[in-house]
Structure formats: structure tokens, C-alpha cells
Amino acid sequence: MSEPTVVVVGSGPIGAAYARVLVESVPGAKVVMFEAGPQLTAIPGESVRNIADPAEKKHAREISQGPQAGSLRESLGLPAGVAVEGMFTAREGTHLIDFGGEGSGHASSFPAAAASTNVGGMGAHWTCATPSPQFSERIPFIDDAEWDDLLTEAKKLLHVSSAAFADSAVGAGIRSLLEDEFRDELPEGYGPSTLPVAGDPQPDGSMRWAGSDVVLGPLIDPEAPESARFELHDLSLVTRVEVEDGRATGVTVEDLRTRETRFVPADLVVVAADAFRTPQLLWASGVRPTALGHYLTEHPVVISTVKVDADLIEQYATEADLDAEIARRSINPVDPVAAVNRIPFSEPNHPFSLQVMYAENPPFPLPADHPDADNRWGYVNMGYGTRKQPRFEDAVTFDDDEPDYRGFPNMTIRYELTENEEREIAAATERLRRAGRAIGKFIAEPRLLPPGSSLHFMGTTRIGVADDGTSVADPWSRVWGVDGLVVGGNGTIPTANTVNPTLMSVAVAVRGARKAAEALGA
Ligand code: FAD
Structure with missing residues (x-):
């Protein structure tokens, strides 16, 4: 195929990864x-997170909030936001699927489900x-050698740094305290370690966090x-997505500034529009494999906040270490994270992952006269992610008769935790208590966050080896039954x-x- 489009x-990072690999490997491809x-x-x-000015950062987060971006959305020439009094936004920069306004999705059993609508997703x-997937987390039909190769490439694309904040003495002290607590029950190589993060450490000790920009790399360098x-x-x-005779021919796209709609022909269409809006777009396009939107999973999360105890940490870090660290952190006051540690997933005994964020201040304000306020040794915000076993019943489904705020078949999410998950959540909560006591004192007790x-x-668009109703796409992410369409x-x-x-x-x-590059003539 000459010069394919x-x-x-x-x-988001996934659309960016497709763009980068395809431009670099298919001569002439656009x-x-x-x-x-x-x-x-x-x-x-x-x-x-790289935006230094707090007002600018807040603005960037607000205009990412799609239907919840309110007046900022209107100022972009978009129709009035559908924000309603009293609603909450799951996390800054995201908007809830079930935001409660007109055209809102329905997700009472998965209330924190959210998305971001902005360049970079x-x-x-x-x-x-x-971190990298381990043991049964990996997709079984991709062999280990290929996994290692794919993960190496993915780390390069995302600028993954394995030793971020490794020089933090307090971070190292936290690892030692966790090591003392859990040493005997974790396999070799799967104990407490620094958490790999996507970003480029800067000479002044701060981090330039990675987004789609680094994945796109030369594609956005004029x-x-x-x-x-x-x-x-x-x-x-x-x-x-327009489909003719079993083949994707291109897309219909609406310019939200001018409201003009046009057809854009393509030799390949890649839909990387998140785990809710990708299946929604396929559904709206009449592409409806049985598994579409089903087998929804996430990570049930148990979190807590702990005040680092001076006596405990001083076994491993000195006052002088802390002084040096506080001086280093003051260089970049807008980025509150000082060190990130973890205990990764391992089998058979630790099917969880613990993430430990060390910061100078707790993630919520404490009154100045609170006995645990203003702790010189800082705080950790930490949480266990646990597993959700895939089931057909847990799903986002779409209603052709009820348009959502964008005019798409509206979403309803149905989701339930079973005994399997309840058991693992209880085990993770118990471990979180132990981890917290090993580091200091809880100022927020372990609690399970709402689903989503x-x-x-x-x-919701899972890949699988056979077109048997349990997957949406083949092992190379090509949608079953439609040529030229990848998720x-x-x-x-x-x-x-x-x-x-x-x-x-x-x-x-x-x-x-x-795989797509081969078909396009790489
Ligand atoms: P997204 O990044 O969601 O991008 C999808 C894009 O598609 C969006 O910009 C959307 O507007 C666009 N889109 C949707 N529909 C259409 C349409 N019809 N037409 C045109 N565009 C459309 N993951 C981790 O692995 N580690 C973390 O530490 C982590 N922390 C997170 C913290 C926060 C606060 C948030 C919000 C997310 C976090 N995640 C984390 C999740 C991570 O950001 C996602 O896994 C990742 O962004 C997914 O990439 P994506 O490209 O598939 O989708």
C-alpha cells in the first residue's frame, strides 16, 4: 500500500503509541x-503536573473535564456545560461518567467511573x-520473551525511570521498614522497591512527568x-467509524469549533478512546461483537494515610538526611511527591500491589492545631490495589434510544464485587494495617474506595485467541469481523x-x- 493514511x-498515551510506531515503521504513512x-x-x-503556575494548572485540569467543565467549556465555544449543583468530580482533570446532569451516563454500581477529555487524555x-505486569497478570497467549521485548519498547516510549527518587533517604527508610515487616512472606525479587514512574529526572532533583508528548516524540517536533x-x-x-463490506473505510468527525462534519477516509482506523468511549464508538458505528463493553474490571483500592513516626524512621535515616531532603524538595514546591515505593504483585501469596507515596504534607488539610499536623518527617499516602476477576455480567452497555450529552447511545455500567474480590480486599486491608503500623500512625484508617x-x-474491548464471544479483538487488537479496525x-x-x-x-x-505496520507495507 503506497503512502497509507x-x-x-x-x-492519550495509547493513541500516541500507535501513531509513533506507525509513522516510524511504515514509509510514507500519514x-x-x-x-x-x-x-x-x-x-x-x-x-x-509540569505546569509550574498553580492557576494555569487548575485551568488546564478544569478544561479537561468535558461535560463538567462548566463555563470554561462554554468559553471554548462548546455548548453549555451540564454541571449540576452539588456534583463532585472524581479527580481533578477527570469527569464522572455518571455526572448527574442531562445526558449523563448511569453508573450507580460503579459511581467513581471517570474519563478525561483533552489532548493527552x-x-x-x-x-x-x-510497573510491569508479573506472573498471571500477563496475557497468557503472549510468550515471556515477547513480553520482555514489548515492555522494553513501551518503557522507552513512556520514558520510564526505575530509580525515581531512589536517592531519597526517607524513601529508603520507608522501604527498610516495609522490608522488616514483610520480608518472610514475599518471594525473592518481589519485596519493597522503588516504583518505576514515567518521567525524566531533572538535574535539580525534580521530575519532568511524561504524557503523550514523550510518546509522540519526533511526531510533534517541528x-x-x-x-x-x-x-x-x-x-x-x-x-x-464507517464500515463497508466488512472493512473500516474511515471516520466521520465533527469539528467542535465550527460544528462542521466531514468524512475522513483511512486505510486503518485505530480507536483508542478509553475503556468506556471506545466500545461506545464501536457500538454507535454498528460494530457490536458479543463481548463489547463486557468483562469490565478495575482495581478495587484500599487506601490510608500515615504520619511517619520519627522513632521508627530514625532507625534508617538521620536528621541530617531529612534536612538535605527538605532543601531539595523546596526547589519544586508545586510537585508534592517526594518518593514513591511499592510492593509488587507476586504469586502465590501476594496477589496485590502496594503503592506508597511519600510527601511532605497529607493529601487533605489538617487544622494547624491538630496533634498530627506539621510532621517534620512527613506522611505517606498508601494503598493496595487488588484484583477483579473478569465476568460477562460486569459491563458497560449502550442504549440506542437514549442519547448521552454527546449524542451517543448512552452508557449504563453494571458491576458487582463477588466473594473472590471480598476475600482479597479483606486480606489487602489487613496488610495495609500492618504496613501503616510499620511506618507510623494512621491519620486516615484503611478504607475501600467506591467502585471506579x-x-x-x-x-471492555478485550483481546483473545478466538472469535467465540469472549473477546472483541484478536491477539493483535484487530476487531473480530472488521478489517482495518484496531482497538x-x-x-x-x-x-x-x-x-x-x-x-x-x-x-x-x-x-x-x-502487526498493522506489516499489513500497511512496512
Ligand atoms: P486516555 O488517556 O483516556 O485517552 C483517551 C482520549 O480519547 C481522551 O482524551 C478522550 O477525550 C478521547 N476521545 C474519546 N472519545 C473520542 C471521540 N469519539 N473522538 C475523539 N476523541 C475521543 N495509569 C497508570 O498506569 N499509572 C498511574 O499512576 C495512573 N495514575 C492515574 C492518575 C489519574 C489522576 C488518572 C486520571 C489516571 C491515571 N492512570 C494511571 C490511568 C492512565 O492515565 C490511563 O491508563 C491512560 O491514560 C490510558 O490511555 P489511553 O490512551 O488508552 O486513554
Whole structure:
């Protein structure tokens, strides 16, 4: 195929990974990316955590909140926001699926389900934790050698740094305290360690957090020749993937500034529009494999906040270490995280992952006269992610007769925890109590967050080995029964796991993109 055109729907890290691999590996190929939300930063897709000015950062987060962006949305020339009094936004930069206004989705059993609508997607707002899947978290039909290769490539694309904050003496002290508590029950190599994160450590000790910008790399560098074969259109809503005789022929896209609609032909369409809106767009386009939207999983999360105890930590770090660390942190006051540790998933005894964020202040304000306020040794915000076993019944479904706020068949999410999950959540809660006591004193006791809170939504466009109704796409993410149509994102992950999913989804995308590149004449 000479000089093929690829349309990518969605500008998050996964759409970006497809764009990068395809432009770099298919000579002459052109990638046109459509993003429903606005561009937030001068460099497209940059993490908003890198924005130094607090007001600018807040604005960038607000305009990412789609139907909940209120007046800012209107100022972009979009129809009035559908914000309602008293609603809450799950996390800054995201908007709830069930936001309660007109055209809202229905998700009472999964109330914290959310999305981001902006260039860079959730990847402009994420925490950047990028551990690798282990043991049964990996997709079984991809062999270990290929996994290792795909993960290496995904780490390169996301600028993963394995030793972030490794020089934090307090961070190292926290690892030692966890090691003392859990040493005897974890397999070799799966004990407490630093959490790999996506970002570039800077000479001053701060971090430049990664978003779609680093994944796109040369595609958004005007000096690089690759940039001539890449277009990114923000505020452009893809309303339909057009399919003729079993083959995707392109997309219909609405320019949200002018309200004009046009057809854009393509040799390949990649839909990477998140785990809810990817299946919704396929459904709206008449592409409806049995498993579409089903097998929804996430990570039930138990979290707590702990005040670091001076006597405990001083076994491993000195006052002088702390002074040096406070001086280093003061260089970058807008980014409150000082160290990130974890205990990864392992089998058979630890099917959980613990994430431990060390920061100078607790994540919620404590009154100045609170006995635990202003702790010189700081605080840890930590949580266990647990597994959800995939079941057909847990699903997002779509109603052709009820349009949502964008005019798409509206979503209803149905989701339930079973005994399996309850048992693992109880075991993780017990471990969290032990971890907290090992480090200091709870100022927020362990608690299970409402379903959807992990923001790691998986399974709704899962890949599988056979077109037997239990998967939406083949092992290379090609939608069953439609040529030239590929899905990307956490929705493709079919396993029960606890790993933060983005690195894994980028790895799956690299696999899909390499296969697509072959077909396009790489
Ligand atoms: P997204 O990043 O969600 O991007 C999808 C894009 O598609 C959106 O911008 C959307 O507007 C666009 N879109 C949707 N429909 C259409 C349409 N019809 N037309 C055009 N565009 C459309 N993951 C981790 O692995 N580690 C973490 O530490 C982590 N922390 C997180 C913290 C926060 C606060 C948040 C919000 C998320 C976090 N995540 C984390 C999740 C992570 O951000 C996602 O896994 C990742 O962004 C998924 O990438 P994606 O490209 O598949 O989707």
C-alpha cells in the first residue's frame, strides 16, 4: 500500500503509541489523530503536573473535564456545560461518567467511573506509575520473551525511570521498614522497591512527568522529518467509524469549533478512546461483537494515610538526611511527591500491589492545631490495589434510544464485587494495617474506595485467541469481523491483575501497531 493514511481516535498515551510506531515503521504513512477535547499545553499532550503556575494548572485540569467543565467549556465555544449543583468530580482533570446532569451516563454500581477529555487524555493527569505486569497478570497467549521485548519498547516510549527518587533517604527508610515487616512472606525479587514512574529526572532533583508528548516524540517536533506525516486535531469528535463490506473505510468527525462534519477516509482506523468511549464508538458505528463493553474490571483500592513516626524512621535515616531532603524538595514546591515505593504483585501469596507515596504534607488539610499536623518527617499516602476477576455480567452497555450529552447511545455500567474480590480486599486491608503500623500512625484508617476509583478500567474491548464471544479483538487488537479496525487502551487487557495498566496497554499497542505496520507495507 503506497503512502497509507491511518486515523487514530484519541490522543492519550495509547493513541500516541500507535501513531509513533506507525509513522516510524511504515514509509510514507500519514497519521491523522482526532481528539475530542482541547489542547492544554503548548507542547501537545504534556503532563499538567509540569505546569509550574498553580492557576494555569487548575485551568488546564478544569478544561479537561468535558461535560463538567462548566463555563470554561462554554468559553471554548462548546455548548453549555451540564454541571449540576452539588456534583463532585472524581479527580481533578477527570469527569464522572455518571455526572448527574442531562445526558449523563448511569453508573450507580460503579459511581467513581471517570474519563478525561483533552489532548493527552488521562495521560495528562496521571500519577505516572509504570510497573510491569508479573506472573498471571500477563496475557497468557503472549510468550515471556515477547513480553520482555514489548515492555522494553513501551518503557522507552513512556520514558520510564526505575530509580525515581531512589536517592531519597526517607524513601529508603520507608522501604527498610516495609522490608522488616514483610520480608518472610514475599518471594525473592518481589519485596519493597522503588516504583518505576514515567518521567525524566531533572538535574535539580525534580521530575519532568511524561504524557503523550514523550510518546509522540519526533511526531510533534517541528524540526523532525516525521512531524510532516502527523496531524493532531483537537476539539474534533469522531462520531462514527464507517464500515463497508466488512472493512473500516474511515471516520466521520465533527469539528467542535465550527460544528462542521466531514468524512475522513483511512486505510486503518485505530480507536483508542478509553475503556468506556471506545466500545461506545464501536457500538454507535454498528460494530457490536458479543463481548463489547463486557468483562469490565478495575482495581478495587484500599487506601490510608500515615504520619511517619520519627522513632521508627530514625532507625534508617538521620536528621541530617531529612534536612538535605527538605532543601531539595523546596526547589519544586508545586510537585508534592517526594518518593514513591511499592510492593509488587507476586504469586502465590501476594496477589496485590502496594503503592506508597511519600510527601511532605497529607493529601487533605489538617487544622494547624491538630496533634498530627506539621510532621517534620512527613506522611505517606498508601494503598493496595487488588484484583477483579473478569465476568460477562460486569459491563458497560449502550442504549440506542437514549442519547448521552454527546449524542451517543448512552452508557449504563453494571458491576458487582463477588466473594473472590471480598476475600482479597479483606486480606489487602489487613496488610495495609500492618504496613501503616510499620511506618507510623494512621491519620486516615484503611478504607475501600467506591467502585471506579482506581481509574484503571479494563476488559471492555478485550483481546483473545478466538472469535467465540469472549473477546472483541484478536491477539493483535484487530476487531473480530472488521478489517482495518484496531482497538487500543486498557480495555484490551483481559486478565485479572493489580498492575497500573498504562505500561501494559502501551506494550499491547506496540504489538498491535507492529502487526498493522506489516499489513500497511512496512
Ligand atoms: P486516555 O488517556 O483516556 O485517552 C483517551 C482520549 O480519547 C481522551 O482524551 C478522550 O477525550 C478521547 N476521545 C474519546 N472519545 C473520542 C471521540 N469519539 N473522538 C475523539 N476523541 C475521543 N495509569 C497508570 O498506569 N499509572 C498511574 O499512576 C495512573 N495514575 C492515574 C492518575 C489519574 C489522576 C488518572 C486520571 C489516571 C491515571 N492512570 C494511571 C490511568 C492512565 O492515565 C490511563 O491508563 C491512560 O491514560 C490510558 O490511555 P489511553 O490512551 O488508552 O486513554
